[in-house]
Amino acid sequence: AQKVTQAQTEISVVEKEDVTLDCVYETRDTTYYLFWYKQPPSGELVFLIRRNSFDEQNEISGRYSWNFQKSTSSFNFTITASQVVDSAVYFCALSEGTSGTYKYIFGTGTRLKVLA
């Protein structure tokens, strides 16, 4: 069965600290996509990144970086020099390809609190 685990329920850091949000997934498919979304207090989910299962290159976008490791079925998200505006709930999601599904399996989310 497909599953996404975000074991960290809540993380608190002080501004300018680096923080890593963990995401571990389970799937039997060889073709799949992984996503990260940010949910600020307003509630809307904001798309951050999409990664396919054939591309294990890490990605950096400004202060954000993602580490995809198929060997450990993990897709971790690091925020460098965190800011108060990064405070939000972050969701990791899995979408599979070959099984014909089109839906996401979401993790339960990690609430990040960045303190000034």
Add this chain to the structure above:
Amino acid sequence: SQTIHQWPATLVQPVGSPLSLECTVEGTSNPNLYWYRQAAGRGLQLLFYSVGIGQISSEVPQNLSASRPQDRQFILSSKKLLLSDSGFYLCAWSKRGWGAGVSLDTQYFGPGTRLTVL
């Protein structure tokens, strides 16, 4: 560019009353559409998805129903609300993929509707 709208933004309804939440997408055609529910402090649960007008698939048995009367309009309804229907309802769209409505592309979410059933 594409935009997705949901209304109302907030709704307080008594138990047993009907419900209608609306979602519309602009700037794209033939999207896949999705309804999710997020209970307080919880993750997202997919309720319904649609790959075309009049085509609705339900993910979990529940007190809700969905309809897609137009290509870019997706409606979530209930005849009689329950307390357990309270939550944050999110609509999302994605580009149509290949095959029988398979969509692997990114889902983009609307602003959500916060429903409280008293």
